Amino acid sequence: MSTASTLYSAAEDAAMEAALEAALAGPRGANPLVGAVILSPQGEQLATGYHRGAGTAHAEADAIFEARKNGVDTAGTTMIVTLEPCNHVGRTGPCAQAIIEAGIARVIYAVDDPHDPAAGGARTLTAAGVQVSSGLKSGKALDLNRDWFDAVAAKRPFVTLHIAQTLDSRIAAVDGTSQWISCPESLADNHGLRGLIDAILVGTGTVLIDNPRLTARTPDGELSARQPLRAVMGLREIPEDAAVRGTDGRFVHLPTRDPAEALGMLFEQGVRHLMVEGGSSILSTFLAADLVDELIVYLAPTLLGSGTPALNDLGITTLADAQHWSWDEAGGGAVRILGNDLRLHLRSPRGAANINRNSVSQTTAARGEAAEYLTGGN
Secondary structure: OOOOOOOOOHHHHHHHHHHHHHHOOOOOOOOOOOEEEEEOOOOOEEEEEEOOOOOOOOHHHHHHHHHHHOOOOOOOOEEEEEEOOOOOOOOOOOHHHHHHHOOOOEEEEEEOOOOOOOOOHHHHHHHOOOEEEEOOOHHHHHHHOHHHHHHHHHOOOEEEEEEEEEOOOEEEOOOOOOOOOOOHHHHHHHHHHHOOOOEEEEEHHHHHHHOOOOOOEOOOOOEOOOOOEEEEEOOOOOOOOOHHHOOOOOEEEEOOOOHHHHHHHHHHOOOOEEEEEEOHHHHHHHHHOOOOOEEEEEEEOOOOOOOEEOOOOOOOOOHHHOOOOEEOOHHHOOEEEEOOEEEEEEEOOOOHHHOOOOOOHHHHHHHHHOOOOOOOOO
């Protein structure tokens, strides 16, 4: 396998840019955003693929499928991919084996996979006679998934925080009413997210006040086929007749006020993507602890003037210490109109200024930091 000093052609450079762009079409979560492009020996881009989320074909397999669908012979071609091809069997087969079976002669990837069960694809490819090199645009590839790399290194779930609020940042009126601040289209979008995550978390206060179900439902109110684990964090007891308990056994009470401890408990139960829904105390606790990777805000064109604020004190006393989030174009764009609402999608400010987009040394650092990772509202 070559080092990062390898000189790449203009066609390979352009293909990696295309792969990085394709990766943004996928959703953030338990899996990294990955894009792949297949190049002909002459440098022509023959097919492009990306990962559409857990349980779907990985980017490499998606690109191979697109090539075959269009009658393209992949024998002797080059695959450009933003992350080292995986080497394990999960919900889908190993990408390294799919590449070998497709007759692809060369693979260029940006950064190593830090997830130990999935890593090792480069070795498998090399052993099968595929020429492998890495490091092309590694800085951009690390930036693409920096929050996912953080979660992997910390052995915790990737955390999405969701807020449905008014223009003046209220999540409920003075009398406690909150249904429905968001429009039906926003509610449907949120329930679509619930069908993709591993677990959804609220505080005991939300359970005692709102008695939410925390289920994933279709627009007509029926339960979705896939349901998240319903988690409640806090020291107060959960009533036996609370709706969140359900009847399917997919409920857990986390008797702690420490968000890091709660994430550790959920990780031990196999949770890799968590959505935090509220209320204000839980939202603020996770934000203040710098444990949120992705922020989704449904902003309704409504004013209350008073009521329950979306957030409590974050411990910030001066503007210089403010959290500066960045817009996230992944999974459909940073700003979308849903019915009468705006859907805002943002990435955490964690480490954004420290990414050198062209630094190959970042690849080695990220690999080292994650080397001990052993396992992969209403």
